[in-house]
Structures are given as structure tokens and as C-alpha cells.
Amino acid sequence: MTAFRTLDDADVQGRRVLVRVDLNVPKDDDGNVTDTTRIARAMPTIGELADRGARVIVLSHFGRPKGRDPKESLSPLAPICADILGRPVAFADDVVGEVAEHAAAALGDGEVLLLENTRFHAGEEKNDPDFVAALARLGELYVNDAFSAAHRAHASTEGLAHVLPAFAGRTMQAELEALAKGLETPRRPVVALIGGAKVSTKLALLENLVTKVDALVVGGGMANTFLLAQGVAVGKSLAERDLAPTALRILEAADRHGCTIILPVDAVVAWDFKAGAENRAYGLDAIPEDGMILDIGPQSVERVRAAIDDAATLVWNGPLGAFELEPFDRGTVEAARHAAQRTRGGKLVSVAGGGDTIAALNKADAVADFTYVSTAGGAFLEWLEGKPLPGVAALSPAAAPATTGA
Structure with a gap:
């Protein structure tokens, strides 16, 4: 099992925290969400960070868009997140650049912001260093709570962990501990x-x-x-x-x-x-x-x-x-x-x-x-196959940036 730091190790009060979750939920033909399980699983980490005074910036992909596609927008998920979380969730219609940076800078302690679909930018799946840097400018700490996307070496699932102090969210922590009980120990x-x-x-x-x-x-x-x-x-x-x-x-x-x-x-x-x-x-x-x-x-x-x-x-x-x-x-x-x-x-x-x-x-x-x-689907299968998961490996202290400041 890869050693990793959890939220117990993070000082988050007053700090902007980028939280990668998986909101890639199923929808019907009319665009209505049919199963909120993945959203619900992400909320304990987001809620804990907000309760501890973090300025929470939520990242997720949705579908497989080729550029911007209104049908793949995360905008409709913000009110669902807010309903489950029990607190307001703001939305920014981009994930990098002026719009995202302005929205992130405007956050107060305990507030939550959902950014647009990370896959609207080609740099996400390419794990492009410039895109990673643009994401990193939004926050001071990084929390990965998306085990289901941990088998992908993408900018928001792996790249950020190499440039910001990185921690496992509660869902990621629970998954890794459960899997360790399954085959590793x-x-x-x-x-x-x-x-x-x-x-x-x-x-x-x-x-x-x-x-x-x-x-x-x-x-x-x-x-x-x-x-x-x-x-x-x-x-x-x-x-x-x-x-x-x-x-x-x-x-x-x-x-x-x-x-x-x-x-x-x-x-x-x-x-x-x-x-x-x-x-x-x-x-x-x-x-x-x-x-x-x-x-x-x-x-x-x-x-x-x-x-x-x-x-x-x-x-x-x-x-x-x-x-x-x-x-x-x-x-x-x-x-x-x-x-x-x-x-x-x-x-x-x-x-x-x-x-x-x-x-x-x-x-x-x-x-x-x-x-x-x-x-987790694909990530669970790759773990069963004994393959290393990039999003998990990146949480190792050995993969941390030279100056963590955490």
C-alpha cells in the first residue's frame, strides 16, 4: 500500500484547497441525474474541509467531451451538491483562467466553489504541465478524493499532486484502507x-x-x-x-x-x-x-x-x-x-x-x-490486476513537491 497523508495531516484553515472528486454521474435522455451515489460519497470530504474553515474548490470531469459541450457541463450538479452538503455551492463556468481565478479568490473561509468540467480542456487528459500550473494557481493544497479516476494520469488526478502538498480525502482513504484489507494485508x-x-x-x-x-x-x-x-x-x-x-x-x-x-x-x-x-x-x-x-x-x-x-x-x-x-x-x-x-x-x-x-x-x-x-469501476479492476494507480502513487510522500508548506 502506498503511504499517503490524509486530512488529519492537513492545516486547512483559511487556505484554498483544490479537491478532486468524481461527479461523473449517470443522466437520462433529458439530462436529469439518475443516481447521486458518487456525489454523496464526495460530500463528507468537502463538508469536513468547509467546517474546518478551508476555501474549497471542487474539481471533476464529466463524460468524454471534445472541447466545450453544454451537455457535459457540471453546472446542473452545483445545486445537487448544495442540497446534499447542506450549504451553498457556487459555480464557475471555467476551470482555469481569469473566470476561475476570480471565483477562487472571492471565496471566504468555509465556502465551496465547483469549477467547470476539467475535460473541457485538452490539457487535462494530456496531463499538460502548463494546464497543471494553471490549476495549481487556484489553490494552496490538493486533496484527491476520486479513487474511481485514480487509474488515469491526468492533470487533476495526478499532476497536481506533484506541485501542491497532496492529501487523500476521506473517500479515497476509506477505499485504500478497504483494498489493503482485501489483498495487501x-x-x-x-x-x-x-x-x-x-x-x-x-x-x-x-x-x-x-x-x-x-x-x-x-x-x-x-x-x-x-x-x-x-x-x-x-x-x-x-x-x-x-x-x-x-x-x-x-x-x-x-x-x-x-x-x-x-x-x-x-x-x-x-x-x-x-x-x-x-x-x-x-x-x-x-x-x-x-x-x-x-x-x-x-x-x-x-x-x-x-x-x-x-x-x-x-x-x-x-x-x-x-x-x-x-x-x-x-x-x-x-x-x-x-x-x-x-x-x-x-x-x-x-x-x-x-x-x-x-x-x-x-x-x-x-x-x-x-x-x-x-x-470505482476501472480503478478497482486495475487494482485487482496488480497495476500501479497513478493517482494513488502521486500521493506518496516521495512524490511530493520539494516545498510542501503543509
Whole structure:
């Protein structure tokens, strides 16, 4: 785990603090925000800084604009932030230059300013030194509270940490501490549950995990590729036949590192990919040629439950079946509820992340009971893959500017 300073180490009274958060929230076709989870997660850090007398300047990207685009403006988010925060949030319609500098200079102690979309400027994603310098002129300290963007070496996620005293916000701190409990300094045994459609999208993840965990549960469509590699006939199921040798290589690597791979021993098969389709559970030696595996079978559910019972730490990414279609969500939901029960009982540290994973845990009403559920998406996956995250590495004291003044 990268050593980093937190808000506990920062003297913020009367100082302009640049706070990078992630307000990249979903909107409907009419431009209305449909989920404020990411906004809500950013508010504790902003609120704490304001309560401590900081002059808070909020930075965020939104979407992937090519230059200025009114549809990608952060302006509509200012009143939502204010409502959740319980205090006014001013808005400046640029992120650098005279408009932004004037708005930043006008802030009083405890006041909050939201700047326009950082990605309206090409220098953001290029991590351009001139753009970094222009941002840095707005503040005296830098706080990164956007773990979900930490895998990007952009000006506002990485560059600023090299020119201003840098600290982790409370959400970033919580995420890093939770992830450390997941793989870096975990209670053992550690079990990873990895699902999803394709081995090809999670190859680096699987290759990293077999070197770090005690057992790896493989589910979803990717399990079919592993079964196929072992000579199991999977009918018309989704499987990447060209990756069968890769699956065998991962199995061999797991064996070398003492990691037990847990694959399905039976499956729920259907003949139509739709909700409520006729289905039946089969042993792996009897999968119909014209059938599709859409979920793990009842014996496999019990194996997964047993693996969770054996674990002190669980890391979860991806569903075990076609969870978006009932009744093929059963394996995922039962596993999630069992993990939640073990966590509530203090017997399990459970860390989960990824969009499909969160949707599945919500379906099982299990999110609130997990130790930590990451909304970070790409950053969470790259952490699972063992890749360094630029936005986290930049918070290291070794990456700090020569004169911190903090």
C-alpha cells in the first residue's frame, strides 16, 4: 500500500484547497441525474474541509467531451451538491483562467466553489504541465478524493499532486484502507470470487489473483471457458474456445502458487436467453448439446457457500451467472446473501467492486452488509490486476513537491 497523508495531516484553515472528486454521474435522455451515489460519497470530504474553515474548490470531469459541450457541463450538479452538503455551492463556468481565478479568490473561509468540467480542456487528459500550473494557481493544497479516476494520469488526478502538498480525502482513504484489507494485508484465508462473461476481459486479473489468494471461485461465462479447457462439453454456452490454452495456463499457475481453483460442478441450463426461460439443472457430464449454461447449479452454490465459510477475506468482482435474467440470478444472489450474513456476523471481511457486481449485490439487498463496496469501476479492476494507480502513487510522500508548506 502506498503511504499517503490524509486530512488529519492537513492545516486547512483559511487556505484554498483544490479537491478532486468524481461527479461523473449517470443522466437520462433529458439530462436529469439518475443516481447521486458518487456525489454523496464526495460530500463528507468537502463538508469536513468547509467546517474546518478551508476555501474549497471542487474539481471533476464529466463524460468524454471534445472541447466545450453544454451537455457535459457540471453546472446542473452545483445545486445537487448544495442540497446534499447542506450549504451553498457556487459555480464557475471555467476551470482555469481569469473566470476561475476570480471565483477562487472571492471565496471566504468555509465556502465551496465547483469549477467547470476539467475535460473541457485538452490539457487535462494530456496531463499538460502548463494546464497543471494553471490549476495549481487556484489553490494552496490538493486533496484527491476520486479513487474511481485514480487509474488515469491526468492533470487533476495526478499532476497536481506533484506541485501542491497532496492529501487523500476521506473517500479515497476509506477505499485504500478497504483494498489493503482485501489483498495487501488481508486476514487469511483469502477467497476471490470472479465472474463475468469473458476470460479475455479479466485475463490480467486472474493471472494476478492466483498469486495472491488461497482460493479462486470462477463463475459466469468465463467458467465455461475453463470447463471447456478441461474437456467438458458446454453445448451452446458462451465460451471463448480460442482461450482454452490460456485457461489451462492459469490453472497450472494456480497450482504452482497453492491457489485452489473452484469451478462449477453442475449448471442451470436453458434453451432461450430470456427471463423466465424453461430451465433445468444438469451435471457437467450431461450438458445438452442445444442448451446454454446460464447459472451455476445447486451443488455449485453449496460449493461457493462452503468457500465463503472457509474465508476470512472475500474479494468479489462479477456475477456467477446471467444475473440480469430471473431465475438465472439465483446463484449470484444466494452467494451474495451468504457473504453478507458472514460479514454481519464479524466472520468475514468482504470487499466488492465493479458495475455488474454492485447491481448484483443490490439485487440481493447485500450492499449495506459488505465491508466495502467500491464504485470505482476501472480503478478497482486495475487494482485487482496488480497495476500501479497513478493517482494513488502521486500521493506518496516521495512524490511530493520539494516545498510542501503543509
